[in-house]
């Protein structure tokens with residue numbers, strides 16, 4: 538595909554497509570954004586509530602941990618109340634995978650380092666096949682198989698890829714191709730090198746993650762550096778940002794990473810200046826309030842909030858709606874890059890919120906009309 542701006546073009550690695558419930562992963566499917574609940578799975582109401590918040594933030598897929606039999610029993614109820622496909626996270630006890638598959642999991646995440654013998658993996662494959670689940674082979678640098686650690690001396694990209702390949706072979710031998718793979722590490726160099734090698738070694742869809750990345754700020758930066766590097770190279774079909782923070786933040790950060798690379802657009806992308814003595818209004822406070830007030834908008838849109846004429850008109854040219862600070866509390870509003878009207882400090886935020894909401898409704902209506910058009914012909 539040619540582009541008028543080749544420097545912005547990312548060529549995605551060709552991968553097979555699998556289904557995680559109703560969500561396609563791999564091939565030409567949009568890169569999906571996942572998170573994981575951190576409530577007790579046995580607390581059905583609390584977990585469903587968290588899934589609902591994740592859905593509202595735009596989560597395509599949600600993972601739920603199934604550490605014991607009570608959790609897989611609760612999982613069944615949770616599946617019934619969830620609008621997005623759920624992945625059951627399994628460690629140590631392969632039987633939980635069998636139960637979760639029966640309970641309606643869309644995908645089973647198994648960790649090669651702790652799931653046990655090949656026979657057990659075979660049983661998991663049987664259960665996945667019987668229930669139409671996909672599988673994620675979730676290799677983690679921190680829990681590699683002992684023999685691989687002995688062979689390679691330490692967790693390294695080669696050992697991680699070898700672990701993934703070993704499990705790929707078991708699934709393939711059982712005539713099962715509906716799987717994706719992750720090779721996560723908390724060290725960005727290790728994770729990126731492992732994913733790069735794995736991307737070369739197979740065409741299965743890849744689930745990206747920098748594991749145990751840290752808190753909201755540090756983890757966001759680390760994930761953006763690691764995953765950004767891979768996504769920029771065209772690698773990655775679904776992503777999970779791991780943060781020691783509210784899981785909703787993981788979804789928000791995931792989308793921001795994809796948005797910054799033009800790989801996925803959801804919600805309002807705000808372009809704003811850092812502000813300085815020239816600002817015609819309080820840029821930082823305005824952006825903070827607008828981001829909060831516009832969090833419910835899922836329609837892809839751009840909004841520039843720039844403190845003065847130094848960069849305001851230029852940025853406004855590239856955005857759907859733009860605001861440029863002017864003197865005496867009177868600021869210029871741009872629509873589709875063109876000067877439209879002025880606005881004052883007091884009504885500015887309310888006015889922009891309603892403009893964005895209106896524009897989003899228009900875009901959605903146009904999309905709906907376009908979707909209906911072929912049927913009407």
Ligand code: SF4
Pocket residue numbers: 810811812813814815816817843844845846847848849
């Ligand atoms: S756009 Fe204007 S207000 Fe914003 S940082 Fe630049 S000079 Fe300062």
